[in-house]
Amino acid sequence: MENPVIILGAKGIAHPALEIFNSNQVIVYGLLDEDEALYGTEINNVPILGHTEDDGFLKLIGKKTEAFVAVDDSKYRKFLVEMLHERRKVQPVNAIHQRAYISTDAEIGHGNFINAQVTVGAGAKVGSHCIFHTGAIIDHQAKIEDFVQIGAGSIINAEVNIEEGAFIGSGVTIVAGVTIGKGARVGAGSVVISSVGKNETVFGNPASKVK
Incomplete structure (x- = not known):
């Protein structure tokens, strides 16, 4: 995978997903999450940048970055996957x-x-x-x-x-x-x-x- 990845979600499987990308020498650009209390913090030196629906970050997906949805809840996971399809015309990558x-x-x-x-x-x-x-x-x-x-x-x-x-x-x-x-x-x-x-x-x- 040549492009860096933006991870949607910063809880649950986000941390092990980040570890998987790191071990595969894939750069993670940052993480997005709906919990504002996490903004400005880091996981393994990777920043939590903002909200999962922030167009300022989402516009990078499909051009300069790939996306991975790291959300355990299946309904919210499905919502984010459909959002990426509709707004960025992309499929999330595998971790x-x-x-x-x-x-x-x-x-x-x-x-x-x-x-x-x-x-x-x-x-x-x-x-x-x-x-x-x-x-x-x-x-x-x-x-x-x-x-x-x-x-x-x-x-x-x-x-x-x-x-x-x-x-x-x-x-x-x-x-x-x-x-x-x-x-x-x-x-x-x-x-x-x-x-x-x-x-x-x-x-x-x-x-x-x-x-």
């Missing part, structure tokens, strides 16, 4: 840790956060704007749609389908062939042995629906 393993025939979209020790197996398909925390395993032929978040150490087994906006907590195991519906949530440490419906929340071993 992929050097110690992640991605199979040569896996498919990866745009704007994903892929932290250290993440594995993406053969034939897996990953959409865009997903968050994969440290040590998550996406096994072969799994399909992960857009805006999915997968917690540290979770195991997504072969041919699992995780639909848009689903949240998988840390240390979850999802057995082969299961579908996790759009917007569903799986609590930390759960073992999912059957499919989960749209917007359902499940927890436990075996995971059951939380009312």
Whole structure:
């Protein structure tokens, strides 16, 4: 990546995303955040410049800089991604840790956060704007749609389908062939042995629906 990056968001995954870009010798121009109390402060000597919707900084994106959206909340993340599409006609770049393993025939979209020790197996398909925390395993032929978040150490087994906006907590195991519906949530440490419906929340071993 030749151009420097502006990171939208200065909390949550922003700090590890900055570390990923630094380790990949990508210059980070600065960070933007909606929290005015952060303006003028720094993370690892990189300044928090202003608001995520400040045109003075956004106008640089697509000309002199790239963008990465470092926001954990999927709704706000989606809002910022759509804003970049509409106002700057750009797709956010991926932040992929050097110690992640991605199979040569896996498919990866745009704007994903892929932290250290993440594995993406053969034939897996990953959409865009997903968050994969440290040590998550996406096994072969799994399909992960857009805006999915997968917690540290979770195991997504072969041919699992995780639909848009689903949240998988840390240390979850999802057995082969299961579908996790759009917007569903799986609590930390759960073992999912059957499919989960749209917007359902499940927890436990075996995971059951939380009312």
